[in-house]
Amino acid sequence: MSELHTFIFEGLPVRGVIVRLTDDWQQVLSRGHNYPAVVEQMLGEMTAAAVLMHSNIKWNGSLILQVMGSEKKDESPVKLAVVEVKSDLTFRTTAKLVHAVKGDESFHQLINASNRARCAITLDPEMKFQGQQAYQSVVPLWGDHGEPLASFALAIEHYMLQSEQLDTKMVLAADSNAAVGILIQRIPIKGENNLAGTRATFERSSTEDEDAIGQSEDFNRIALLTQSIKREELLSLSVDDILHRLFWNEPIARYAPAHPAPRFQCTCSRERVASTIRSLGQTEAERMIEETEGIQVSCDFCGQTYRFDGIDAAMLFMPAESVVPPKI
Numbered sequence: 001m002s003e004l005h006t007f008i009f010e011g012l013p014v015r016g017v018i019v020r021l022t023d024d025w026q027q028v029l030s031r032g033h034n035y036p037a038v039v040e041q042m043l044g045e046m047t048a049a050a051v052l053m054h055s056n057i058k059w060n061g062s063l064i065l066q067v068m069g070s071e072k073k074d075e076s077p078v079k080l081a082v083v084e085v086k087s088d089l090t091f092r093t094t095a096k097l098v099h100a101v102k103g104d105e106s107f108h109q110l111i112n113a114s115n116r117a118r119c120a121i122t123l124d125p126e127m128k129f130q131g132q133q134a135y136q137s138v139v140p141l142w143g144d145h146g147e148p149l150a151s152f153a154l155a156i157e158h159y160m161l162q163s164e165q166l167d168t169k170m171v172l173a174a175d176s177n178a179a180v181g182i183l184i185q186r187i188p189i190k191g192e193n194n195l196a197g198t199r200a201t202f203e204r205s206s207t208e209d210e211d212a213i214g215q216s217e218d219f220n221r222i223a224l225l226t227q228s229i230k231r232e233e234l235l236s237l238s239v240d241d242i243l244h245r246l247f248w249n250e251p252i253a254r255y256a257p258a259h260p261a262p263r264f265q266c267t268c269s270r271e272r273v274a275s276t277i278r279s280l281g282q283t284e285a286e287r288m289i290e291e292t293e294g295i296q297v298s299c300d301f302c303g304q305t306y307r308f309d310g311i312d313a314a315m316l317f318m319p320a321e322s323v324v325p326p327k328i
């Protein structure tokens, strides 16, 4: 069962989230994609990161994490990797490969060779008011001096530090069975109630110095502990065992789940495909039907195929009143 838990270190200005996607992650991979293991790992880590990020913000809409590989031919095997997470933590994900992988590539080699990839996080509101746009942030996929990042998690940590002004530690791991991630974040104390609601934390951490990035000894210690977990442990241990292994000597308290468990769900539908065909216009749709004996569209995320033959397509372009059954 896929699960997500939030926790706090009682009396300390630090909170955490752990996500472990299992059956839902396997379901993503079973949709006929046949990704090589290194791509499964990359996509799984991106998926765990996106679910962690959405669970950590109050946002009524989608969070879309996407990496677009280099436009230059033969530079990176992965052209595109996308994860979309909705407010109820349903997620879907897909990748597009343009050439074969050797199998031992790093994240950098897979998608960002020559530092030409672009990574973006988009927050797309569920209900848009007129003229409202989605918010998009660019996430650098290299270090300050253009050096390759050792992991994708570092890119997200850096983004969260910049955007939220809060120290963040993220560890991620994925294989064909599970996609797992832990997010640890310093809680802003000044002028706010901390999540534990304990007076002790407020008094201990309310000085200017402790509120500054990198200055919380408690956060630094817990971040170091978090970083100590091995990939194999993240992938094989249960949530309880991971938290015990890392924080057995820390005052950890778990919250009752505030979110439904994350799960795989695709939002594609026949109606959405129909409206895409409508947007092509009748002439173009008829031309496609003639050439290929119907229109067939497969969803990149879930593999579902939608077919429209000549009659289906003709119905799409009929005036609305002529396809509504007459009232008796």
Ligand SMILES: [Zn+2]
Pocket (backbone or CB within 6 Å): 266, 267, 268, 299, 300, 301, 302, 303, 304
């Ligand atoms: Zn779909």
